[in-house]
Amino acid sequence: MRTVNPIRQIVDKLRDEDMNPNKSKLSLSIGDPTVFGNLKTDKMVEEAIIKAVQEGKCNGYAPSMGRDDARKAVATRYSLKNHSVKMSDVVICSGASGALDICIQALCNEGDEILLPQPGFSLYTTLAGSKGIEAKYYNLKSNDAWKVDLEHARSLVTSKTRAILVNNPSNPCGSVYDAAHLKDIINFAEEFKLPIIADEIYADMIFDETEKFIHMAELTDTVPILSVGGIAKQFLVPGYRVGWIIIYDKMGYMNQLRDGIQRLTTLILGANTLVQGALPYIFEKVEPSFYKNLNRSLKESSDYTAERISNIKGLSAIRPQGAMYCMIGIDIDMFDDQINDDVEFSSLLLKEESLIVLPGQCFRMKNFFRVVTCPSKNDLVEAYDRLEQFCARHLRK
Ligand SMILES: Cc1ncc(COP(=O)(O)O)c(C=O)c1O
Structure with missing residues (x-):
């Protein structure tokens, strides 16, 4: 009973049935580079x-x-x-x-x-x-x-x-x-x-x-x-x-x-x-070019993520230097009463935009969320467009 996965406790609150039925599901939450279909092994x-x-x-x-x-x-x-x-x-x-x-x-x-x-x-x-x-x-x-x-x-x-x-x-x-x-x-x-x-x-x-x-x-x-x-x-x-x-x-x-x-x-x-x-x-x-290409592709997605986030009011990110993730800070005071922390931010984002991100509390970091930078450029463009619109809608007036 003392075996507890903290992610499950938080993510179980983000249920698929809560998604916006008019928008396709877009997930930036899974740390598995194979699920997006664009990154293939050698x-x-x-x-x-x-x-x-x-x-x-x-x-x-x-x-x-x-x-x-x-x-x-x-x-x-x-x-x-x-x-x-x-x-x-x-x-x-x-x-x-x-x-x-x-x-x-x-x-x-x-x-x-x-x-x-x-x-x-x-x-x-x-x-x-x-x-x-x-x-x-x-x-x-x-x-x-x-x-x-x-x-x-x-x-x-x-x-x-x-x-x-x-x-x-x-x-x-x-x-x-x-x-x-x-x-x-x-x-x-x-x-x-x-x-x-x-x-x-x-x-x-x-x-x-x-x-x-x-x-x-x-x-x-x-x-x-x-x-x-x-x-x-x-x-x-x-x-x-x-x-x-x-x-x-x-x-x-x-x-x-x-x-x-x-x-x-x-x-x-x-x-x-x-x-x-x-x-x-x-x-x-496996030739060194395989790793080089992978790193280049992840860098491009990470840079794109950091650039898009820097243009979204209420959010901020430190540009990743490696791996396949980016932590994004939420300036909670800038958002309306529906959003009081990262879990509320993430669940409302799912509900309105069918976009899945992992709340920072999964990593013991309140008022952040994590995105995975593995998806294709097209998916990232769509994801950050939705994120941008979502934030604009929920900024405190
Ligand atoms: C920091 C870190 N360590 C270890 C692992 C687990 O790796 P493996 O799939 O080889 O068990 C992960 C997987 O996401 C990870 O992010």
Whole structure:
């Protein structure tokens, strides 16, 4: 009963039957890049799966930590200048969510505390709560590129704090931290001897073509980092359900924890074997142009989103720098009496415009809402036209 998904509680209030019957449904709410039909995975990913099926070697159970070839492929791809990753440092999981579950359980017992971002991906709350682990939420600064408020984080640390989770690039913010800020977070973790769970599922999905994505582990040899990743977003295949944990721990602080992680992987009989078998081929064959094109397309949609929002009275957004989301602030005082918070805003938007957005409260951020920037340009144009008309209609006179 303590397993609660906060999104469900809020989104269940936004029901399809409440939509405007005269307008087609337009959804900017689902963090699944495949549902809009315009973003397709690479041909080589499909080929890799077909090959794995036809070879017939991936029909059985794999070791609970993952197939050797998949673990080696992840180790090679994510070895960093300062960390040579070995197969034994990689754990293949059922998606990044499965990886997060294992990381949180491995580091925290019931009654322990974990630092989570606010706003943040709601699954963190669900996973911690389900195990009786207390979530302490550190603020991200909406007026400073969604950077971590380290002073606030500092005020939350107690003798029961076991880890800090950092999500970069961020869902729901679309923010990407630079090396200096990541280093500040690492220094904070070092000061309090906290290991970092780095949710890097959106790794490399950044828009500035002159920059390279920075893994947190690149910036430290001393703070142990569990980096969580997967193929869901970057390869546009969330349904394949393969993710991983990479243990970056030069100092060996996590030697005991490795045993705990290994034990936890035996709770289910492993991640999808077929996709694991396809992983080395996927990594080898997908050309850099695939990622480049995806990032360009997401950048275009994000820039378009930020530009349209900047012209809508009552709304504001920080231009996303990566991932596939944008958080939009609602200046509640500018709206009429029908709109008193983000949930009322979103439900009225659904009712009048058949447009679905996720209220910020799903991410513990009142008076914001999140849009997904994956839909086609045509859908985004239509969505923001409707949003603009809706806001104009409901501005306080
Ligand atoms: C920040 C973040 N972490 C993890 C996940 C889960 O990824 P997976 O589909 O690989 O379980 C998501 C999915 O939306 C996400 O946004």
